[in-house]
Amino acid sequence: MGNSNITLIGFLKDFFRNKQLIAELTKSDFKTNYIGSFFGLSWIVIQPLILTFIFWVVFVVGYKATPIEGVSFVPWLLCGLLPWNFFSSCLAINTNIITQNAHLLKKFKFNISLMQVVKILSSLIVHIFSLMILIIFFQIKIAPVHITIFWIQIIYYLFALSFLLWSTSLIFGILQVFFKDVTHILSLILQMGFFLTPIFWSPHIIPENYLFLFKLNPLYYIINGYRDSFLFQVPFWEDLTTTIYFWFLTLFLFLIGYFLYKKLSPKFADEL
Amino acid sequence: MLAIKVENLTKIYRLQDISNSKLKDTFKFLRKKHQKDFFALKDVSFDVQKGEVIGIIGVNGSGKSTLLKILTGVLQPTSGNVSINGKVSSIIELGTGFNHELTGIENIYLTGSLFGFSKQELENKIDEIIRFADIGDFVKQPVKIYSSGMVVRLAFAIAANVESDILIIDEALAVGDVKFAFKCINHMNRLVKKGTTILLVTHDTQTVKSFCKRAIWLHEGQIKMDSDTQSVTSQYIRFLFEHELKMESDQPDIDEQLEPYDEHDKTELSEPLDAKTVDSCEFHSKDWFFGKSKDFEVKTDNGLLLIDSHGSEEFHQLFLGSSSPNTLPENFNDFVISPNQEYALIYNIATNIKIRIGVTIYDSSNKLIEFTHNIFSKESNKALIFRTPENAKFFSIWIEFFGKGKILINGVKLLKINEDEKNIFSQKFPEFIYEENNINKALSISDLELILRNYHLIKDGAVDFKALEELKSKSDGIAVNFENTKWHILTDEKFHWKIQNGSLLVNSNLGNDNFQYIWTGGSSWLDSPPDDKSLYTLEPNTTFELNIDGKFQIKTRFWVIIFDEKNQRTDRIFTIEPENRAKEFLLESISSLGYYRLAFEFIGNGSCQLNEIRIRKKIKNE
DSSP: OOOTTOOHHHHHHHHHHTHHHHHHHHHHHHHHHHTTSSSGGGHHHHHHHHHHHHHIIIIIIISOOOOBTTBOHHHHHHHHHHHHHHHHHHHHHHHHHHHHTHHHHTTSOOOTHHHHHHHHHHHHHHHHHHHHHHHHHHHSTTSOOOOOGGGGHHHHHHHHHHHHHHHHHHHHHHHHHHOTTHHHHHHHHHHHHHHHSTTSSOGGGSOTTTHHHHHTSHHHHHHHHHHIIIIIOOOTTSSHHHHHHHHHHHHHHHHHHHHHHHHHGGGHHHHO | OEEEEEEEEEEEEEEOOSOSTHHHHHSGGGOOSOOEEEEEEEEEEEEEETTOEEEEEOOTTSSHHHHHHHHHTSSOOSEEEEEEOSOEEEEOSTTTTOOTTSBHHHHHHHHHHHTTOOHHHHHHHHHHHHHHHOOGGGGGSBGGGSOHHHHHHHHHHHHHHSOOSEEEEESGGGSSOHHHHHHHHHHHHHHHHHTOEEEEEOSOHHHHHHHOSEEEEEETTEEEEEEEHHHHHHHHHHHHHHHHHHHHTTSSOHHHHHOOOOHHHHHHHHTTSOSSOSSEEEEOGGGEEEOSOOOEEEEEETTEEEEEEEOOSSOEEEEESSSSTTSOOTTGGGSBOOSSOEEEEEEEEEESSEEEEEEEEEOTTSOEEEEEEEEESSSOOSEEEEEOOTTOOEEEEEEEEESEEEEEEEEEEEEEOOHHHHHHHTSOOOOOOOOGGGGGGSOOHHHHHHHHHTGGGEETTEEOHHHHHHHHHHHOOEEEOTTTSOOEEOOOTTEEEEEETTEEEEEEEOTTSOOEEEEOSOSSOTTSOOSSGGGSEEOTTOEEEEEEEEEESSEEEEEEEEEOTTOOEEEEEEEEOTTOOEEEEEEEOOSSOEEEEEEEEEESEEEEEEEEEEEEEOOOOO
16 A cells, blocks of 8 residues: 655556546445435535525625625625535545545555545546536626626636635644544634634735735635635736745645655554 | 565564654654554565565464565565566455446446556456456446445456556455355456466465465564475464463363363264174174073183083074074164175184184164175185175174084174275185194184285295284274264364274264364374384384274374474374275384374364374385
């Protein structure tokens, strides 16, 4: 399973070589989530639809939430909430995924991060479906948002988010094998992160002097990016410093993850 | 061409106190020194040629699984090298790759991908896999509703159809029903023919024996033996017993524990057995019954029966076992005979009057169905040859005589014979005329048997006594009498044995998983030469004839363990299948002077009875 001599290129190549296995596992992971339930795959549509409806009822009808930054509240909120949910739930699962699949790892020789990639991909599919619902929601009269060329940017942000997710999954997932407390630490971090990330609040309420502190959170960049693309027609290169910072951080985290994999993966089978 | 090369492989597991400091241990700079190292594998080296089928045996915890996991690449060795030539696939922990929510077919694709197959390859194979698994329409159902047998079959079908150069199997053949196991074995054989290298890990020596030419015995992480299957498995089994012996050695005396043998065991033993086999049995003076009119005198001398007939006008009779020739012997269980079989009644009777000897045969309802007899006086046949009828069950032997004179009954022996022997035994032999002063010179019944079996000892119509003496000195080997030999055994609740009437009776409920040994030559295990060497000596460079006489309901193996002067050990193993009666084997002794020990090994449920083991020098028949 593990290989302490693996180079970074070799590590990445592993995933290309196993693309068929990844596809097969993703398919099976995707299926098991919905198979057997009465509504089956339609849950992919029903879930975000109902979520959106509830938010609309609670915040718009109930609290009479006023548009933020000139945009209806619900689309604005969902642009923050959906990527956050994708990120947090997937990271929580990926942290425990190695331990959970110990039986497979003891039998087959393959890169364990493959399982994480599989989980990211299958979650990504669900996330994309949610976004499509969001887009449809935008089109109905209650909260009209116009389709613009900037929406294409969302592909870039999806990639950025997935990559960040992979990097963090690697670190937390590998450490969790040796240090079971990581699971609990992570859930604390995620709870804190939910409030430290501008999901329910606008970054504009933060004094300019302290904003950079919030920008250290890579999710800030992603959620801002979602809103910029869907709602504000702002290109991703406009805030160049944050973009560079985000990629620098993500790549740095990825290198840490790779380093941990290289050092620790040979010891997995002993620990599991 | 080498398929696998393993060099100085070592795998250390770190045992530690209960703590959560695994992370710390992982980083060298924080590692504590007081950890205990456990060597799962210690300096293991071996080569596997391409196409070889190797069994790896060892007790639990001997490092078998660790070795396999390193070979499959799942585990990393602590030190040492493993180089593998070709694609490895493994059948370990069947069914672990399955997603139980998915259907059988989907799981074939999933597991196949885990094995590293492309979709295309799997599509080509799927029909064969489904056919092999043979689970019908279940293949379209989710795996969660499968029985455990089905899961295993599907898993095996996938793993077995993975084409690879090296196949590693861990205890996988022990699953499934007989039909499927047979299928698996067939499939394995096909793979072997194709040249697949197979490593079979198990602790079942039987599987290893049937499959592999070579076996590696792992013990406490080290290779204890790496040789041909037969020698490795026998050493391994012996080791297991030795191990057990050591554990039980605090119990005082093996023999003492065996002594109490209650009635319950007795009936259990006698039931499945016909107590006294007639394949070869001798009757002595004490066995005879005499008719009512006792117009003759009987005396015994040196175990011989001497009858002085006064010559009345009627016949007098002697019976074996019963009081009349028309009734069944009272102790009829001692007089059981097999149907449809050639027998020879050998008698050594010297007389100067007319006598008749005969055998009466009864069926199972005790009805007399046949009798056959010989009349002789001065001229005589020394053996009465007859064939038992289809419904023969019991027999009795009688002697009738008439006239005034003397009869010396040396002995009577009933012997099962084969076609070749029949010809020899039906030859005419000179009779031994009774001479009062010559009682001691009379031949013993076994002498007679020797003469009959080697009829070239007859010269000009008379016994060549010189040749006989020579033959006797050479051939009267060692007959192991169970009563006079001390036997040893490891006690097992499921195994009973006792010695009765000179026979060894065994009653076993061991099942087919265990062997039980009974051995001679001291209580020490069979690795060392006999305690009293003088009793167990074999002449060098000689072929011995080994005759085991008994009845076997269970599979029995007879071991002759020969030690040379340097205590180097050689084993000869003779297998006696159930339902066999007497069996002869040839045994060649070693070139130097040797000592031997004997052991019986039993497996299965049932009884067996051992009447005699005779080891004697083989005399070449012209």
